[in-house]
Amino acid sequence: MRQVVAWFVLITLVAFLLAGALLIHPFGYPPSDMDDYMIANSQAETANNNVVAAVLFDYRGLDTLGEATVLFTAVTGVLLLFRALKKREKKT
Amino acid sequence: MLSKIVRTISNQLILFILVFGLYIIMHGHVTPGGGFQGGAVIASGVVMMIVAFGSSEIKKSLRERHLSVVESSGALIFIGMAFAGMGTIFFYNFLVGTPVFGGIPPTGPNPGNVWTGGVIPLMNLGVGLKVIAGLSAVVLAMALFSSGEEIEE
Numbered sequence: 001m002r003q004v005v006a007w008f009v010l011i012t013l014v015a016f017l018l019a020g021a022l023l024i025h026p027f028g029y030p031p032s033d034m035d036d037y038m039i040a041n042s043q044a045e046t047a048n049n050n051v052v053a054a055v056l057f058d059y060r061g062l063d064t065l066g067e068a069t070v071l072f073t074a075v076t077g078v079l080l081l082f083r084a085l086k087k088r089e090k091k092t
Numbered sequence: 093m094l095s096k097i098v099r100t101i102s103n104q105l106i107l108f109i110l111v112f113g114l115y116i117i118m119h120g121h122v123t124p125g126g127g128f129q130g131g132a133v134i135a136s137g138v139v140m141m142i143v144a145f146g147s148s149e150i151k152k153s154l155r156e157r158h159l160s161v162v163e164s165s166g167a168l169i170f171i172g173m174a175f176a177g178m179g180t181i182f183f184y185n186f187l188v189g190t191p192v193f194g195g196i197p198p199t200g201p202n203p204g205n206v207w208t209g210g211v212i213p214l215m216n217l218g219v220g221l222k223v224i225a226g227l228s229a230v231v232l233a234m235a236l237f238s239s240g241e242e243i244e245e
Contacts, residue, residue: 031096040199047196047208049186059176061183064215066137067128068170068222075163075226079156082233 093147102144109137117220121209121221131223138228156229163225169218173211174224185210 040052056064093099118129140148177184187193187210195208206213 022205030176032226033213043197043199044210045188046185047194047210048212049121049197049202049204050121050126052124053126053212053216055127056208057187057215058183065170065174068167068219071222071226072163072167074095079160079233080232082237086237 093149093218095179102140105169106137106141109140110134111136113224117216118213119206120216122204122206123210126221130216130221131220134224135227135231139231141236142231147232147239149234150232154228154232156216156232159225159229159232161170163222163229166218166221166225168176170215170222173215173218177203177211183190185212187211 038055039051040061042048042051042059046054046058048054048058113130113134115130116125116133117127120126120130138150138154174183177186180186188196193207193209193211195205195211197205197208
């Protein structure tokens with residue numbers, strides 16, 4: 001029974017992933033005006049030569065905030081975990 | 093702790109790694125790079141020192157508590173810069189045109205100037221501090237744990 005479920009889950013997952021890989025849009029489609037706008041205006045609007053930095057910290061700043069939060073949470077979790085493991089080891 | 097050759101070379105190399113990482117962080121708005129990348133460079137320098145000298149030796153000069161302070165202050169710089177533009181909108185680049193990092197480069201190819209970018213160099217600095225301290229603290233905690241050393245309270 002467990003094997004049947006495992007095979008079912010495996011085949012469904014592979015089917016979905018293959019469908020996702022095969023049905024993906026071709027590169028650069030649908031065309032968007034956003035990148036052209038950023039390349040044309042980032043120097044005038046954000047005073048940045050590096051368009052990537054302008055997108056990362058200005059146009060899409062909220063995404064970077066989320067990324068920083070992820071890093072902060074990960075570090076906090078690792079430190080908490082290793083301190084707790086250390087204390088438990090000391091007790092026994 | 094590794095052999096004396098490795099320790100000596102690491103001692104010479106760490107200076108260049110720190111300078112290069114700081115260069116990547118502070119030139120993030122002119123050349124490729126930024127806070128995350130430069131912070132990763134410096135953190136890998138710290139990892140090199142931990143590998144060469146052993147975590148118990150590094151623990152004497154690099155405290156986990158101080159790393160936490162550095163990381164939190166980096167996050168505060170980042171959030172503070174985001175909130176400081178709140179007069180217009182969240183994450184508004186309010187420093188463009190002011191004397192601090194306010195130069196506006198000409199549109200199109202130009203040689204680049206560090207004194208541009210508005211809040212972005214300061215945000216890069218904050219994120220860089222955060223990444224340096226965060227990755228170093230993670231690696232230090234893991235190394236101290238696996239070597240059976242006391243993690244400082």
